Amino acid sequence: MYERLLHWDRDTFIYLNGLGTEAYDVFWLTSTKIYSWIPLFLIFIILFIKKFPRKQAIYKIGATVGLAVFITVLTLVVKNGIKRVRPCNDAVLKDFIRILETPSDYSFFSGHAASSWAITVLVFLLMRSRVKWAAIFFIWPLLFTYSRIYVGVHYPLDLIVGTIVGIVSGLLFQRIYYSKVHVTL
Template identity: 60%
Template sequence: MFQKLLNWDKETFIYLNGLGTESYDSFWSTITEITTWIPLFLLFALLFILKFPRRESLLNILSVVATTIFIVVLTYLAKIFIERPRPCNDETINSAIRILKTPTDYSFFSGHASSSFAITAMVFLLLRSRVKWAWIFFLWPLAFSYSRIYVGVHFPLDILVGAIIGILSAIFFYKMYKRLFYPTQG
């Protein structure tokens, strides 16, 4: 059963990665860089500042930072414990795929997926009652995560597990945030 899942993962990766074309390489290579998203992070901070009183906006920003630090550490520990090679470093498939990036660390689970979904879920949970269109922020982790398949560095299961762990981490931190700072609110 587990081997079937891993085979599906490789086959799905090869298919999705194979959809790429040179004309989109520059776009997806830009999307996969964290620095590309700095304006989005500034928008998140600005929305907190505009939509909440000063103390609460600072607490919101700090809670997103705490969630991010947690997920980065968790991802790092998972990668060194599990040691799954990245597709670009997997000798059974790397000659059959498009490779645009070649990191040498491990693959499981995706730090891009876990951190982007954690940040977005936390921002969404904090802003959803004040910014009705906050759901649109989830376009970022979807594009950011898919870019990792496109550039040849993550399998679909790396992305899926990273997204789930990121969202669950954000929910946990959101509940802790509410319990610590607003214990009387349900």
């Protein structure tokens, strides 16, 4: 069963990665860079400040930053524990895939997927009562996550697990926020 899952993972990656064309490379290379999303993070901060009293805004921003730190540390611990080689660094796959980036660290699970889903889930849950269009924020993790297959650095299972870890972490931090921080406001 495990071997079949890894075979599916590899074949699905090769197929999805192969859908890429040079015409879209700049878009996906830009989408996969964290600095490209800085304007979105600034929007999150501005919305917290504009939509909530100062103390609440600071706590919400703090919870979001805390979540980002948590997910970064968790991702590094898991990647260094499991040590799954990225597809772009797999000698067997190199001739069959498009490679636009070549990070040297490990693949499982995707920190891009985990962090973008975690932050988006938390920000959405903290803002949805005051920002009716907050669901649009989910465009970010969808693009950010898929970009990792496009540029050749993550398998689908890396992304699926990263997404699940991110969603669960976002929900966990929302519970912590409302059970601990919200009580003091």
